[in-house]
Amino acid sequence: MKVEVESRPSYGMAVVTLNKGETFISESGAMVAMSSGLSVDTKFNGTGDGSFMGKMKAILVGMARKFLAGESLFVNHFDATQDGQQVMLAPSLVGDVEKLRMTEGRKVTVQATSYLASGKNIDVSLVWGGFSMLFGGEGAFFLECTGKGPLLINSFGAIEKIEVTGGYIVDTGHVVGWEGDLEYKIRKAGGWKSTLLSGEGLVLEFTGTGTLWLQTRNLGSFLRWITPQLPN
Amino acid sequence: MQIQVHHRPSYALAEVLLEAEETVVAEGGAMVSQDTHVTLTTSASGDKKGGMMKGLMKGLKRALAGESFFQNRFTANGAPGHVTFAPTMQGDIVVHEMTQSTVMLQSTAYLCGSPDIVLDTKWGGAKTFFGGEGLIMLKASGSGLLAFNSFGAIKEIEVDGEFIVDTGHIVAFEDGLTFKVTKFGGGWKSFIFGGEGLVCSFSGKGKLWIQTRNAAGFGQLLGSQLPPRD
Amino acid sequence: MHHEIKNKPDFASLHLFLEQGEQVVTESGAMMGMSTSLKMETNMKGGLLGAAKRALGGESLFLNTYTAEAEKQRLDVAPSTPGDIVHLPMTGAGVMVQSGSYLCCTPGVTVDSKWGGAKSFFGGEGLFMLKCTGEGDMWISSYGAIHPIDVQGTYVVDTSHIVAFDETLTFKVRSVGGMKSLFFSSEGLVCEFSGHGRLWIQTRNAPALAGFLHPFRRVKSKSN
Numbered sequence: 001m002k003v004e005v006e007s008r009p010s011y012g013m014a015v016v017t018l019n020k021g022e023t024f025i026s027e028s029g030a031m032v033a034m035s036s037g038l039s040v041d042t043k044f045n046g047t048g049d050g051s052f053m054g055k056m057k058a059i060l061v062g063m064a065r066k067f068l069a070g071e072s073l074f075v076n077h078f079d080a081t082q083d084g085q086q087v088m089l090a091p092s093l094v095g096d097v098e099k100l101r102m103t104e105g106r107k108v109t110v111q112a113t114s115y116l117a118s119g120k121n122i123d124v125s126l127v128w129g130g131f132s133m134l135f136g137g138e139g140a141f142f143l144e145c146t147g148k149g150p151l152l153i154n155s156f157g158a159i160e161k162i163e164v165t166g167g168y169i170v171d172t173g174h175v176v177g178w179e180g181d182l183e184y185k186i187r188k189a190g191g192w193k194s195t196l197l198s199g200e201g202l203v204l205e206f207t208g209t210g211t212l213w214l215q216t217r218n219l220g221s222f223l224r225w226i227t228p229q230l231p232n
Numbered sequence: 233m234q235i236q237v238h239h240r241p242s243y244a245l246a247e248v249l250l251e252a253e254e255t256v257v258a259e260g261g262a263m264v265s266q267d268t269h270v271t272l273t274t275s276a277s278g279d280k281k282g283g284m285m286k287g288l289m290k291g292l293k294r295a296l297a298g299e300s301f302f303q304n305r306f307t308a309n310g311a312p313g314h315v316t317f318a319p320t321m322q323g324d325i326v327v328h329e330m331t332q333s334t335v336m337l338q339s340t341a342y343l344c345g346s347p348d349i350v351l352d353t354k355w356g357g358a359k360t361f362f363g364g365e366g367l368i369m370l371k372a373s374g375s376g377l378l379a380f381n382s383f384g385a386i387k388e389i390e391v392d393g394e395f396i397v398d399t400g401h402i403v404a405f406e407d408g409l410t411f412k413v414t415k416f417g418g419g420w421k422s423f424i425f426g427g428e429g430l431v432c433s434f435s436g437k438g439k440l441w442i443q444t445r446n447a448a449g450f451g452q453l454l455g456s457q458l459p460p461r462d
Numbered sequence: 463m464h465h466e467i468k469n470k471p472d473f474a475s476l477h478l479f480l481e482q483g484e485q486v487v488t489e490s491g492a493m494m495g496m497s498t499s500l501k502m503e504t505n506m507k508g509g510l511l512g513a514a515k516r517a518l519g520g521e522s523l524f525l526n527t528y529t530a531e532a533e534k535q536r537l538d539v540a541p542s543t544p545g546d547i548v549h550l551p552m553t554g555a556g557v558m559v560q561s562g563s564y565l566c567c568t569p570g571v572t573v574d575s576k577w578g579g580a581k582s583f584f585g586g587e588g589l590f591m592l593k594c595t596g597e598g599d600m601w602i603s604s605y606g607a608i609h610p611i612d613v614q615g616t617y618v619v620d621t622s623h624i625v626a627f628d629e630t631l632t633f634k635v636r637s638v639g640g641m642k643s644l645f646f647s648s649e650g651l652v653c654e655f656s657g658h659g660r661l662w663i664q665t666r667n668a669p670a671l672a673g674f675l676h677p678f679r680r681v682k683s684k685s686n
Contacts (some may be wrong), residue, residue: 006444010242010472011323011384013444029449031416033389033397033442036433040416088442090401092449094322094384094544095473157473157540162495170495174540205498214495214538216468216475221491221542223457225562229672230458230679238665239607242472243545245665261670265611265619265663268654318623320670322544322606447674455678462682 001119003150005097009158012097013090014117018080026117026152028074030089037082042074089117091154095215098159100151110153110177110213112141119149142177153177157217167207173218180210233346235327235377241385244325246317246343250308257303258317258344266306266315273305305347317344319381321447326386326403327379334373334407337380340447341403346376360413361399361432369402380404384445391440399430400446406438463568465599471546471607476539476566480530486537487527488566494540499532527569541565541603545664548608549601556595556629559602562668563625568598593629602626606666613661621651622667628659 001024002017013032016024028042078087091097100108102122115124127142145151153159155176162168164182172186184204206212233256234249245264248256263272306315319325325343328335338361342351352371361369372378382403389395391409399413412433434440463484466477475494478486490504504526528537541547543562550557552571564573574593594600602608604625611617613631621635634654655661 006387007241007385009469011444013385013387031398031431032401032444032446033395036394036396088387088444090384090444090446092446092453094445094450157544158469158475160468160475160494160538167498168495169498171493174494212495216473216494216540217544218491218494218540218542219457222544223454224491225542226668226672226675227458229668230461231672231676238609239471243606243665245607245609263620264623264665265617268616268618316609318606318665318667320674322666451675451678454675456680458675458679460682461676461679 001150003099003152005099005152009096011090011094012154013088014097014099014152016078016087016089016117018078018085018087019083020080022080023120024078024087024117025075025120025122026078026087026089027091027115028076030091030116031076032088032090034078034087035085037080037085038078038087039081041077041079043077044074089152091116093154093156093219095155095157095217096159097152097154098213100153102145102147102149102151104148106146106179108145108151108177108179109142110145111175112143114153114155114176115143115145116152116154118145118147118151121149122147122151153213155213155215156219156222157215160214160216162212162214164206164208164210164212166209167205168212169203169205170212170214171218172202172204173220174214174216175204176213176215178206178210178212180208182206182208182210182212233377235344235379237325237327237379241324243318243322244381246325246327246379247314248306248317248344249314250306250312252308252311252313255305255307255347256315256344257305257347257349259342260304262317262319262343263304263306264316264318267308267313269309269311270306270313270315271309273307317379319343321381321383323382323384323443323445324386325379325381326388326441327377328404330372330375330378332375334371335378335404336407337370337372337378337404338402339368339370341380341382342370342372343379343381345372345378346374348376349374349378357411361402361430380441382441382443382445383447383450384443387442387444389440389442390437391434392437394433394435395440396431396433397440397442398446399432400448401442401444402432403441403443405434405440408438409434409436409440411435463599465549465601467547467549467601471604473540473544474547474603476547476601478537478539478566480528480535480537482530482533482535485527485529485569486566487525487569488539489541489564490526492539492541492565493526494538496528496537497532497535499530500535500537501529501531503527503529539566539601543603543605543668545604545606545666546608547601547603548610548662549599550626552594552596552598552600554595554597556593557600557626558591558629559594559600559626560624561590561592563602563604563664564592564594565601565603567594567600570598571596571600591624602662604662604664605668605671606664609663609665611661611663613655613657613659616654616656617661618652618654619661619663620667621653622669623663623665624653625662625664627655627661630659631655631657631661
């Protein structure tokens with residue numbers, strides 16, 4: 001199996017080459033092009049050995065459906081019936097795609113909308129981030145990814161990697177994911193006046209040591225920018 | 233005429249360099265900037281043989297294709313001049329040299345080109361690709377330069393055998409390829425839930441240009457989060 | 463303070479590194495990330511009237527001032543629009559900046575929305591041109607890539623593609639080609655620049671994107 005990412009950072013697309021018997025899993029709607037020797041099966045959010053929702057209570061599954069409106073709960077399994085089969089995968093939003101090599105013991109947490117695709121031995125579980133996260137406006141669901149093999153994440157904008165040593169504050173709409181020994185706390189950007197007027201809203205304050213992946217655009221700000229220009 | 237493309241692949245801009253009295257034809261609304269002595273005349277005709285009525289009909293057909301009604305003609309008067317064009321969506325531009333050849337082009341991909349290139353919206357396969365989404369495949373024939381654009385980056389693929397592409401990611405392909413439009417995954421479950429809709433299976437030998445983003449998918453994702461309209 | 467612009471022109475991000483006591487002003491909502499000893503204050507720059515005028519311009523009402531309260535503070539800034547960022551060193555001469563393109567500046571730069579030609583550029587779009595003067599640094603953003611043009615004589619630009627221009631250029635806004643062309647040609651207003659100076663244009667325009675997205679919006683339900 002070979003996984004390469006092209007057209008970074010503006011229109012990242014993953015090109016996956018599979019040999020006979022190998023499988024790759026992607027979110028639905030991500031297929032750009034593929035060789036004819038791949039068989040496709042569509043499954044209800046199953047990755048690895050479990051489903052996205054495996055660890056969640058039923059009541060939260062209902063909320064997940066509502067808040068993940070942009071994220072389908074179906075995934076496509078691509079199985080190669082011959083050697084040298086290619087599948088090209090891309091997200092709907094414009095921006096970057098990053099490949100992470102997952103190994104035993106590594107855990108990466110990403111925004112729910114940032115999952116693009118992964119190898120068969122990657123486990124992805126949907127995690128509820130807590131009610132305070134809802135008011136960040138960006139959705140309160142994260143995906144915890146573990147296992148072995150390739151994991152592909154996408155962003156709105158380019159991905160910037162920041163090494164945190166001590167602390168760092170991030171606008172919630174710019175978070176793609178993180179790993180390491182990091183704790184986070186959601187809080188207002190400044191005092192109440194600042195929160196209302198500054199346009200910053202809520203921020204995540206990370207403390208500890210680890211890696212943060214940020215995206216250089218914020219979907220909420222982008223929508224607020226284009227909305228006054230829409231015809232009526 | 234020369235066409236230079238800047239800022240690939242993210243927000244490509246086509247800069248057309250015209251000799252004195254030379255004309256370039258472009259889709260309506262694409263002009264960004266120009267030398268002052270380049271004059272704009274608007275013509276509904278993409279075909280220099282047609283009269284006014286025939287030209288209007290071609291324009292109407294292009295409107296149905298999702299491409300702007302009219303094409304604009306820009307001519308450098310009295311001296312060489314330049315004019316720049318940009319497409320609606322962010323993405324790439326490719327300039328393809330045609331020599332009495334034919335290229336099929338997704339309707340919103342047409343940007344600009346030599347006046348000797350004729351666009352046809354009525355050929356047999358025009359409507360098969362996009363399932364009534366308002367897009368069709370244009371047939372561009374003739375000689376000269378043709379600039380087409382994409383949503384996302386453009387990737388050129390040399391097809392030799394068989395290759396399958398989600399129809400929303402097709403930008404253009406050479407006439408020599410045969411194609412068949414089918415449902416994704418071959419079964420109803422994948423067609424409905426797989427998120428892809430229609431795919432096109434190309435066979436033979438020839439060039440295919442695909443784009444790394446799908447405008448309808450992008451539009452739907454954002455549209456669902458924008459305030460509703462009347 | 464030193465700065466770095468990354469991911470140009472795709473989704474450009476501005477990274478500022480401030481020493482203790484240094485300040486920078488940004489449009490509201492532009493903060494992506496920051497070190498923990500940066501103090502953020504929100505002000506209506508230019509007084510209430512100035513702020514209100516900026517609001518009409520499509521630029522947000524408020525500006526944020528960040529002050530470094532310790533050494534080596536980092537501020538990551540990102541605009542709302544997919545596109546580019548360019549650094550303009552300000553040395554006293556004025557630069558006109560499209561209101562949606564103002565991103566960030568040092569406190570010595572003055573941003574004025576009240577000057578004479580401010581509203582003549584954009585028809586009904588609610589955008590106008592800000593006049594920026596003073597000394598220091600300014601950063602502007604765009605929708606699309608920023609394409610610089612050295613005007614020597616005259617040059618014509620579709621107004622929705624203007625990002626900024628030197629105040630040494632004179633300008634005249636007109637409709638393109640005459641009546642027939644305006645109706646059919648899909649080009650609206652153009653600006654004819656003359657003189658010698660720099661002009662920055664953007665390679666995409668917002669009205670075209672808005673037009674593309676409009677049909678994808680949900681339709682309001684008729685029942686109340």
